[in-house]
Amino acid sequence: MCCSHTIHEEGLNTEPAVSIDLESVKGMRFFDPHVHMTSRTTDDYQAMADAGVVALIEPAFWLGQPRTGLDTFRDYYSSLIGWERFRSSQFGIKHYCTIGLNSREANNEELAEQVIEMLPLFIYKEGVVGIGEIGFDDQTAAEDKYYRLQLELAKEANLPVQIHTPHRDKKQGTQRSMDIAIEHGLDPYTVIVDHNNEETVKEVLDRGFWAAFTIYPFTKMGNERMVDIVKQYGTERIMINSAADWGISDPLAVPKTAALMKARGISVADIELVTYRNAITAFAQSGQIDEADFDTSKDVNQSLKFQGNTVLRGGQQPRIDKSSIIIR
Numbered sequence: 001m002c003c004s005h006t007i008h009e010e011g012l013n014t015e016p017a018v019s020i021d022l023e024s025v026k027g028m029r030f031f032d033p034h035v036h037m038t039s040r041t042t043d044d045y046q047a048m049a050d051a052g053v054v055a056l057i058e059p060a061f062w063l064g065q066p067r068t069g070l071d072t073f074r075d076y077y078s079s080l081i082g083w084e085r086f087r088s089s090q091f092g093i094k095h096y097c098t099i100g101l102n103s104r105e106a107n108n109e110e111l112a113e114q115v116i117e118m119l120p121l122f123i124y125k126e127g128v129v130g131i132g133e134i135g136f137d138d139q140t141a142a143e144d145k146y147y148r149l150q151l152e153l154a155k156e157a158n159l160p161v162q163i164h165t166p167h168r169d170k171k172q173g174t175q176r177s178m179d180i181a182i183e184h185g186l187d188p189y190t191v192i193v194d195h196n197n198e199e200t201v202k203e204v205l206d207r208g209f210w211a212a213f214t215i216y217p218f219t220k221m222g223n224e225r226m227v228d229i230v231k232q233y234g235t236e237r238i239m240i241n242s243a244a245d246w247g248i249s250d251p252l253a254v255p256k257t258a259a260l261m262k263a264r265g266i267s268v269a270d271i272e273l274v275t276y277r278n279a280i281t282a283f284a285q286s287g288q289i290d291e292a293d294f295d296t297s298k299d300v301n302q303s304l305k306f307q308g309n310t311v312l313r314g315g316q317q318p319r320i321d322k323s324s325i326i327i328r
Contacts, residue, residue, distance in 0.1 A: 022051055025258045028272065029294070032056040032254045033279035034133070034162070034194055034212060034241035037084055037095070038063070038076075044244070044251045045091040051255040054294040055094040057283060058084060059133040059162055062104045064246050070114045073101075077122045085127055092300045094293050096283070098132030098162045099123050106146040107138070116149055123157050129286040130154070132162025133194060136173045139166060144180070151184045160285050161186065165195045174200045178207055192282050194241070197221055201229060205237060210282045214243045215253035223257040227264045235273040239282065 030053045037045070037058050048056075058080055067073055080097040088095035099122045101115045123131060131154040136143050154161045161181065166173035174193060181191050188208035196204055196211045204211040213221045213229070221229075226240060242253035250256070258275045262268065283289055 022252075022255055022259055024262050025052065025255055025271075028052050028255075028258060028268070029054045029276050030254045030258065031276045031279045032241050032244075032251075033192070033239055033283060034059055034214065034243055035251060036061060036243060036245040037088065037251075038079065039246040040244055040251055042087070042091070045088060045093065048251055048255075049091045049093055051252050053093055053254065055096070055280075055289075056088065057096045057098060057129060057162075057279070059098045059164075060100050061102045061133055061164070061245070066105060066108065067111070070111065070118065073111075073115050074118065081122065081125045081127055090300060096127050096129045096288065098130040099125075099128050100131045100134040100150050100162075101146055102133065103135050103137040103143045103147070103164055103166075107140055107142045109142050112142065112146050116146060116153075119150070119153060120157075123153065123159065127288060128159070129283040129288045130160040130162045130192070131157070132160075132192075133164040134161065135164040135177050136166045137164075139169065139173055139176065147177070148180060148184060151181060151186060154190075155184070155186065158287075160283055161191045163191060163193045165193060165200065167195075170195075170197065171199050174204065178204070178209060181209075182207075190285055192239075195221075198225070198229065201233060201238075205233060208237075210237045210239065210278070213238070213240045215240055215250070215257050216243055217248050217250060223253065223260050226257055227261055227266065230261065230266060230270065230274060231264075235270045235278070237278065237282075238274050239278040240274055241279075 032053055035056050035058060037056065060077060060080060077099055080099065085095045099119060101112055101119070106112050122128065131150050134147055134150045136147065151161060163177050165177060177193065182188065192210040192212050193204045194212040195214050201211050213226055215221055215223050215226060230238065240254055240257055242251050243249055244251040254275050258271050261271045280289055280291065
């Protein structure tokens with residue numbers, strides 16, 4: 001577990017410096033509902049388990065460069081319900097995923113058509129708790145088309161929807177995503193709108209959707225800002241996640257934000273809602289989440305193999321110490 005770290009407040013913030021560490025939330029359970037573990041190492045899994053993460057959701061998304069054929073999507077989706085699910089179990093963390101065609105690759109229409117036809121082969125698999133992450137990137141006509149098709153697929157499968165809101169024109173893209181979901185007859189309570197910020201949160205909550213926040217260094221939402229949002233808006237239908245993708249990111253964002261919330265006077269009950277309970281409530285609408293599984297997953301046997309492969313090399317026990325509490 002990492003050591004103590006002092007937070008030095010600057011500028012207009014008049015709060016005194018506070019010394020906090022992950023020991024302050026030791027014993028708490030965390031659920032990270034949006035984390036791209038395909039991009040992480042076994043050391044990250046170990047650090048997350050040490051910090052109290054007991055379950056996570058890995059959304060299907062873009063891998064950094066465009067995929068060029070249908071089989072590359074097939075193999076990726078298979079890894080989310082296969083190898084990655086196994087790898088997570090080897091560190092006592094229950095792994096779920098959402099499956100969908102991401103907004104960036106929706107613009108390759110010839111390939112997108114094939115992916116849409118293939119999705120029903122995966123969305124009914126064990127551990128799939130939603131259609132996601134889908135929505136808009138550049139807000140093109142193609143993105144709109146395949147977003148709508150996947151909303152209909154979610155309705156047919158009776159699964160929650162996990163929406164990716166765009167980095168550019170976020171407010172407009174968020175509003176448009178919600179408008180279309182309602183147009184297609186989805187109950188806002190089944191839709192998790194992700195990557196929110198101060199500009200979007202009020203409307204998302206006012207319209208009855210779930211508001212998810214990605215704690216992401218240098219962009220999206222730092223955890224100091226997240227504390228302020230919880231103080232302003234409360235905890236109803238709010239959840240936080242780390243994303244932890246192939247960019248600069250932090251897989252310990254959820255427990256670190258919990259520690260900061262506790263240091264800033266937010267109650268343990270409220271912290272539990274935004275870092276654990278709300279994510280379970282939202283995605284359990286899939287019928288796939290049972291909290292009892294979080295306990296049984298702690299019985300780890302790292303000698304097990306998945307299709308002949310193991311997480312260990314030479315019998316090592318992976319460990320890593322992630323130190324910084326503040327995520328800017």
